[in-house]
Amino acid sequence: MNLIALFPVVLIVIVLLFSAIKILREYERGVVFQLGRFWKVKGPGLIILIPVVQTMERIDLRTIVMDVPSQDLITRDNVSVKVNAVVYFRVVDPQKAIINVEHFYDAISQLAQTTLRSVLGQHELDELLSERDKLNNDIQTILDQQTDAWGVKVANVEIKHVDINETMVRAMARQAEAERQRRAKVIHAEGEQQAAQKLVEAAKLLGADPRAIQLRYLSTLTEIAGDKNSTIVFPLPIDFIESLIKRGDAS
Known part of the structure; x- marks a missing residue:
């Protein structure tokens, strides 16, 4: 009868022991709170918590690859485009990532979307297509400055696709064709100019001695x-x- 009465107590003790023992992988850290206040960052390995008194939040320190959804924006020369990107970031300060921001992943996602629209909207379409490296660096710098207070380091930003409507694609094709024709005419004119210069030089040489003409x-x-x-x-x-x-x- 005594064993049956002690069974619930033993069960509660076992549950508390299992809840007190935590194992963190090499790439994980645990932000421990004691009675609701920050205590310390622990891990990796075996972690023992005081049940009820202490709680822990897990943080992954590996680089996270986040896909930024397609954003509709208007460039400085009033062209409507859709742009999506990829952001690479990782947590460098687990304490800030838990305490200073709620759900840092969602916060970075929203920040990346608004920054992408803001930065690319300040440039013309030609710059958007030809200067991706510069734009990637600008976006990465802005995101890194904003997320520093969250304990997050933005390592890289890459613009993936720039989708343009068919009307604008046809207009760009006509512009490219006109540009090629202009270059062809300029090259032809330069060739005629160089040929004329050579003919004048040849005529001067031949006119210097009548025997050369013969x-x-x-x-x-x-x-x-x-x-x-x-x-x-x-x-x-x-x-x-x-x-x-x-x-x-x-x-």
Whole structure:
């Protein structure tokens, strides 16, 4: 009869012992509160708590990968886009992560969403597409400053996708095509300019000595004869034609 009466007491003692023993993994820490007040951070390994008097909150110290949902934003040049990102962070101060903020994961998620919209909305679409590294660093710096009071270190931020509507994609394609045509015309004009400069230099060299013109004339005849054409065009030097015209005028 005495054993039956002691059974509930023994059961309560066993339950209290199991609740007092905690095992923390290598990457975990326990924030211990004693009568509601912060006591210390313990772990890893075997932790023994005083039942009822002490309670513990587990904190994971590993790097957490958080996916930021797609955010609708308008860039500085009034283009509507959808952007999502990934944030890498970890807890460096378990005490601050538990005491200074409620549910630090949700808090960082909301902060990352608002910061993403705020920072990217200050830039134009071209910057958003071509300067991702700079924008990633700007967002990471802002998040890291805000979360420092929460005992959290934001290690990296990466913009994943920038979704643009089809109308804007077609407009960008037309703009790119126009830009390629402009570059082609500029390159062609520069080529004509360089060719003209070379021709002027060649003319000055040939005009410096009349024998150079004769040699060039004979070289041209050799090239024509080598084509094996049935019709041969025999060019006359312009100087020769001018001399004939002058003689005709003199007579």
